[in-house]
Amino acid sequence: MYILYGYWRSSAAYRVRIGLNLKKLPYSHQFVHLVKNGGEQHLDDYVALNPQHLVPTLVDTDTGLSLSQSLAILEYLEEKEPNSAILPRDIKDKAIVRAMSLTIACEVHPLNNLRVLQYLTGPLALDEQHKLAWIEQWIHKGFSALEAMLEQYSGTYCFGNEITLADICLIPQVYNALRFNLDLSAYPNIVRIYQHCNTHTAFIDAAPENQPDAQ
Numbered sequence: 001m002y003i004l005y006g007y008w009r010s011s012a013a014y015r016v017r018i019g020l021n022l023k024k025l026p027y028s029h030q031f032v033h034l035v036k037n038g039g040e041q042h043l044d045d046y047v048a049l050n051p052q053h054l055v056p057t058l059v060d061t062d063t064g065l066s067l068s069q070s071l072a073i074l075e076y077l078e079e080k081e082p083n084s085a086i087l088p089r090d091i092k093d094k095a096i097v098r099a100m101s102l103t104i105a106c107e108v109h110p111l112n113n114l115r116v117l118q119y120l121t122g123p124l125a126l127d128e129q130h131k132l133a134w135i136e137q138w139i140h141k142g143f144s145a146l147e148a149m150l151e152q153y154s155g156t157y158c159f160g161n162e163i164t165l166a167d168i169c170l171i172p173q174v175y176n177a178l179r180f181n182l183d184l185s186a187y188p189n190i191v192r193i194y195q196h197c198n199t200h201t202a203f204i205d206a207a208p209e210n211q212p213d214a215q
């Protein structure tokens with residue numbers, strides 16, 4: 001059994017929800033509200049579990065493991081629960097899928113994380129318009145790079161015709177971009193794959209609006 005500490009709008013928790021759903025692994029939620037009372041990710045009990053002050057954290061009650069970092073969690077699940085694989089077997093294919101995934105998870109997402117935005121608008125006194133310009137800058141940089149990779153490698157999904165870790169990373173990031181009303185017309189492959197993934201129950205059930213803590 002798994003326990004997922006997450007928040008409905010967290011892209012990184014959204015990734016883990018998709019992975020758990022794809023592998024049909026039952027899990028229970030522990031909600032960590034990232035905004036209320038200055039952010040429950042900073043409460044002592046949660047920091048004891050995850051010293052990074054970030055969601056998600058996955059607890060595996062079978063092994064007693066408590067794990068942070070969505071990509072580490074997804075790779076752990078992939079090795080422990082290999083059904084419905086999210087990484088190709090071929091080492092070159094697997095490396096490409098990881099490169100696509102990291103294009104989102106390392107180059108885009110961290111720059112637009114809540115605490116980064118709070119630092120920009122707090123200590124650095126950026127106004128709302130400049131904050132949005134910052135968000136757009138990093139999403140466009142990452143999506144341009146990914147679109148070129150998709151041109152080369154995509155099929156129905158990011159890599160060929162099977163769902164992989166790359167789709168799991170992409171869909172929450174597109175959700176995030178749409179939240180900020182970004183124009184995605186320059187990325188036809190990204191939009192096509194986003195729309196297609198969102199017809200799949202694993203993605204629909206993981207969507208932020210379908211979470212019990214969604215407001």
Ligand SMILES: N[C@@H](CCC(=O)N[C@@H](CS)C(=O)NCC(=O)O)C(=O)O
Pocket residue numbers: 009010011012013034039041053054055056068069070071105110113114115116
């Ligand atoms: N690289 C981490 C990122 C985790 C992360 O940034 N989580 C965000 C939500 S998507 C968070 O907890 N933010 C809280 C904050 O910024 O205070 C992962 O993939 O798990």
